[in-house]
Amino acid sequence: MKKSKLLKVLGLTIVLSLSQGIAAQDAGIKDLDFLIGTWETREDNVEEGWWETSTREINYALKENYIEIRANSIDSNGREREYFWYINYNKKTKRFEMVSMFSNWYQSQFDILEWNRKERKLTIRNEPDSEKEFRIRFGEMVFNESFDEYTWKGENKYGDPNKPSIWRYVETGVRIK
Known part of the structure; x- marks a missing residue:
């Protein structure tokens, strides 16, 4: 390979590497912009014969540093x-974090979110060491190509660590606004 061609290839490789590094540094709450809107959801726990429907209003909050999800369900x-x-993007830990508060549960919950744009998958899990009580949460929300529908499959374990209660669910969501 000629020296000039080698230099061009090397230069292009360096530029691409730097641009990928800059893009990685720019990760932030706007990466989850597709969540903004109004969603109708239905969660089913087939094993329990139970379901819940909800309407979720999702907006930016606190000078667009957080995504706020407000939901009413039956x-x-x-x-x-x-x-x-x-949900916020913690720049120090370089990850998405979520605090959940429920009118029918006595404590807030803390989870970590991982966004995989290529697979359109948002993974939700708790940090095992962060809980005072035994709780393991894991779920994956997979969005369609237009980001207006998703399926969320998950499992929560809680209670006695040796014989936990297990809540398996499938939730579907459709953007209505």
Whole structure:
């Protein structure tokens, strides 16, 4: 290979490497912009014969540093509840973090979110060491190509670590605004 061609290839490789590094540094809450809007959802736990439908209003909050999710729901037993989720991008840890608060649960919950744009998959999990009580949460939301529908499959384990209660669910969501 000629020296000039080798220099061009090397230069292009360096530029591409630098641009990928800059893009990685620019990760932030706007990467989850596709969540913004109003969603109708349905969660099903087939093993329990239970379902819940909800409407979620999703907007930016606190000078667009957080995504706020406000939801009202009703379940198959006629119980209503509301809940809030707040998602931020922690620049120090370089990850998305979420706090969840529910009108029918006595404590807030903390989860880590991982976004894979290529697979259109948002993974939600808790940090095992961050809980005072036994709780393991893992779920994956996979969005369609136009980001207006998703399927969220997950499992929550809680209670006695040796014989936990297990909640398996499938949730579907459709953007209505």
